[in-house]
Amino acid sequence: MYILKTEHSFDSAHFLANYEGKCSNIHGHRWKVEMEIQSETLNEGGQLDGMVIDFGDFKKDVKEMVDSFDHALIIQKGTMREKTLECLLEDEFKIIQVNFRPTAENFSEHFFYEMEKKGYNVKRAVVYETPTNSAVYEKSEAR
Numbered sequence: 001m002y003i004l005k006t007e008h009s010f011d012s013a014h015f016l017a018n019y020e021g022k023c024s025n026i027h028g029h030r031w032k033v034e035m036e037i038q039s040e041t042l043n044e045g046g047q048l049d050g051m052v053i054d055f056g057d058f059k060k061d062v063k064e065m066v067d068s069f070d071h072a073l074i075i076q077k078g079t080m081r082e083k084t085l086e087c088l089l090e091d092e093f094k095i096i097q098v099n100f101r102p103t104a105e106n107f108s109e110h111f112f113y114e115m116e117k118k119g120y121n122v123k124r125a126v127v128y129e130t131p132t133n134s135a136v137y138e139k140s141e142a143r
């Protein structure tokens with residue numbers, strides 16, 4: 001099995017609604033996303049000989065996905081008053097509303113399936129919220 005890995009980071013703000021503690025306030029992270037894809041085989045012949053995929057293409061897809069969250073305020077839908085949201089949007093802040101609580105765990109699952117949608121055979125997605133705290137999403141082995 002061949003495994004390719006690349007990473008990209010984004011800087012964004014979030015808060016955890018219904019959380020008791022400092023993370024209920026708006027705060028920022030440099031989120032690092034590590035993406036691993038897998039293949040049993042390599043391309044044979046031509047430009048891609050000996051490669052699963054060109055790192056350039058893999059990196060570009062991860063970057064594009066991750067950059068869409070860069071320099072934004074990430075909000076779980078329904079957790080901010082409409083009036084507050086309207087004001088932020090009116091003032092042209094970059095707001096991204098997601099259907100999940102913006103935790104490292106949920107982001108790792110989100111990025112995993114976003115890459116699958118792009119056609120990748122994803123092994124694992126890791127999201128670092130801080131340099132020492134990370135969450136991993138991978139599919140559990142079928143029993």
Ligand SMILES: Nc1nc2c(c(=O)[nH]1)N=C([C@H](O)[C@H](O)COP(=O)(O)OP(=O)(O)OP(=O)(O)O)CN2
Pocket residue numbers: 016023027102103104105129130133
């Ligand atoms: N399992 C999870 N726990 C927490 C998550 C998460 O995504 N998954 N997220 C948070 C908050 O977003 C918070 O920003 C993380 O805070 P903390 O671990 O305290 O990180 P700091 O580096 O800010 O901690 P210091 O001790 O102040 O350096 C909370 N939990």
Ligand SMILES: [Zn+2]
Pocket residue numbers: 014023027028029129
């Ligand atoms: Zn946080």
